[in-house]
Amino acid sequence: MMFGYGRVSSRQQNEDRQVDALISFGVPPDNIYIDKESGKSLDRTNYQRLRNDVLREGDTLVVKELDRLSRNKSDIRTELEYYKQHGIRVIILDIPTTCLTIEDGNKWVLDMVSTILIEVLGSIAEAERLKIRKRQAEGISAAKSKGVQFGRKLIKRPKNWEPVYSSWKNGDITAVEAMHRTKLKKTTFYRLAKEAADHERSYDDG
Numbered sequence: 001m002m003f004g005y006g007r008v009s010s011r012q013q014n015e016d017r018q019v020d021a022l023i024s025f026g027v028p029p030d031n032i033y034i035d036k037e038s039g040k041s042l043d044r045t046n047y048q049r050l051r052n053d054v055l056r057e058g059d060t061l062v063v064k065e066l067d068r069l070s071r072n073k074s075d076i077r078t079e080l081e082y083y084k085q086h087g088i089r090v091i092i093l094d095i096p097t098t099c100l101t102i103e104d105g106n107k108w109v110l111d112m113v114s115t116i117l118i119e120v121l122g123s124i125a126e127a128e129r130l131k132i133r134k135r136q137a138e139g140i141s142a143a144k145s146k147g148v149q150f151g152r153k154l155i156k157r158p159k160n161w162e163p164v165y166s167s168w169k170n171g172d173i174t175a176v177e178a179m180h181r182t183k184l185k186k187t188t189f190y191r192l193a194k195e196a197a198d199h200e201r202s203y204d205d206g
Contacts (some may be wrong), residue, residue: 002060004032005050007068011036018064021093027062039071040129042079051079057087064093071129157192158182165196 004022006015015034022032033054035044042048055061061083063069069092070076083090091098158164161182168178179189 001056002027002031002062003050003055004062005034005047005068006032006064007035007037007039007044007047009036009038018068021064022062025062025091025093025099039067039069041072042070042075051082055083055086055088060089060091062091062093066092066095067128073123155188155192158184161192165193168193 004019004025004027006018006022008015008018013036015036019029019032019034023029033046033050035046037044050061066076069079080090093099164173164178164181167173168175173181175186175189179186182189184192
């Protein structure tokens with residue numbers, strides 16, 4: 001049987017281009033599995049289901065592009081070796097030699113050419129992943145240099161925080177009263193209280 005696999009990196013992206021190419025090649029629509037997840041990991045729900053529960057010896061797996069399988073060169077090599085050992089043919093539509101049918105006597109030619117192309121494209125896919133990661137790191141660094149804060153926004157303590165916090169900590173007033181005096185919401189009050197307690201603990205330990 002013939003199965004297809006497609007992947008886009010986020011839910012905002014559209015997989016129609018891949019699906020159309022798979023159907024045009026002859027993959028039944030009901031046999032196409034799609035993930036909307038990053039290609040940096042193989043731990044994708046539909047891919048793992050297709051790989052481990054659906055595909056059997058003698059089946060064919062079709063993907064439009066090699067990096068739809070993975071963007072990691074090592075993972076690509078591992079997966080292709082897995083399919084080879086389990087008698088599952090892999091066709092990458094953008095690698096024409098994987099689509100050809102060659103007589104058994106000339107099969108080594110197909111295998112050799114496909115291996116070379118897969119190695120090259122695997123390297124390109126991995127390089128692209130590293131380039132994306134580098135761009136993201138550079139973008140974050142540039143944003144930080146302009147004062148952009150990442151993560152949870154820091155909360156400015158009220159001017160009367162210290163005396164009110166001390167009174168609450170000593171049991172002189174209730175938490176409700178402390179929130180009323182500092183005009184803080186419950187979650188904000190307890191978050192600041194935890195930060196204060198953590199700071200006091202680290203000071204004591206030091």
